[in-house]
Amino acid sequence: MKTTEQNKSCWTMCLDCQGLGKKKRRIRKQDRIRYQNALDAFNKSTHQEKPPKPLQTSYYPCTSCHGSGILPNTYQPIPDTDKYPHVAIIGAGIGGVALAVACLHRHIPFTLFERDSDFNARSQGYGLTLQQASKAMSGFGILELEAGMVSTRHVVHTTNGTVIGEWGFRKWMQSEPQTTGKKTNVHIPRQSLRLALLDQLSNQDTVQWGHKLVDYNITEGQKTELNFQVDDQIITTTADLVVGTDGIRSTVRELLIGEAHSPLRYLDCIVILGICPLEKLKHIESDLLDSATVFQTANGNERIYMMPFSSDSIMWQLSFPMSESDAKALSSRGSKALKIEACKRTLWHAPIPEIMEATHDSQISGYPVYDRKLLTTEELAQEHHVTLLGDAAHPMSPFKGQGANQALLDALSLARSITKSCMSSDTWKTESLRKQILTPFETEMLTRSASKVKDSAAAAQFLHSDIVLKKGDAPRGSTLKP
Known part of the structure; x- marks a missing residue:
């Protein structure tokens, strides 16, 4: 991925907001007095009425860093090994x-x-859609994603091509000419986003490739001893804090919680993915191939979703119900068998059959869809020096496009939690990292991601049912919410 010179500049934490990107708004004196008077009155009463609600702390974006939590710098920040714990990050997704x-x-x-x-x-997936995390990218020093494609229209069809739903920026502009603040989604190849993030670590010898985690142990000095298999050797290193970011089949999660306690949960469907070059579709005239339209077609069982992958290609995601054993068997037969199955199931309106046929076998993969039950803070609190984030903590189906978004938000949340706890105190060296850093982070992460996990699991059901065929200019399933 080509990055701009602005993206390649160095960044450092904004001291004005301590890297949080926001500052606490002072509660007005009259509000404090009003609350105290109400509380005093309640304490003197018979307590038959409800107590007054505590004053809520509110925040506003830091004006120094415009909410990003970081500022441009002339050189890469130097790690402060005295103030902060050394973090071992397991997994470079x-x-x-x-x-x-x-x-x-x-x-x-x-x-x-x-x-x-x-x-x-190995492949790190196909494309992803930045939704909430699109705004958060400035918090990683990435101000522009040149490989990103912005969609401005989303269309839903029946298999004969009848439009049963349409929304997006272009739709809004037709009915609301003065509206300019509507949100758009950024579609980007997963590897391009990963490379843009890695570019921020340039000249930093911090990525240890070829290190397979075997196990970890807590030493008497409250350090975590990590054992890695590197080629044919076992290499041992230590860290103050271990973070498992190693995906849905996380080794750290298995060591921390155990696979039997929180096994994979099959969501009763399979996904087949492919990338088709637009060059192969030049003979087709369709406004669905304008690199700014996302469209999906469904029949109540099979459902295909297509989005821009790059300026010269389109990505498709076909999904349908299938038993777990059959899904595993189909996936194991390889890309050619997956393509035959996909083509057989999508003899629908143009340009779907043409796209499927033009997709090369090497650009097709498929897998059964899984997630896991939601964790609790108590389950994560097995160790005082180990935590999880992203798919290792809260894996979810791909149908809401939230996996990468939540992982990015997790990463910022944990880094900010470490900063907030350690900036003004070094008690983490003598007291529990869990109490000061991990439990607040995990509470925020699990609360934020819980609805995403549930909605993604629900989508695995309703996207392959008649609900998806209900007419309406809104994302499928939105009418299910109260």
């Missing part, structure tokens, strides 16, 4: 690299471990 970047900007020492031998050792 999007969540892990994002955490490394957030730590770097805040002088938090870290080492990033990845089992793959290098960046291109």
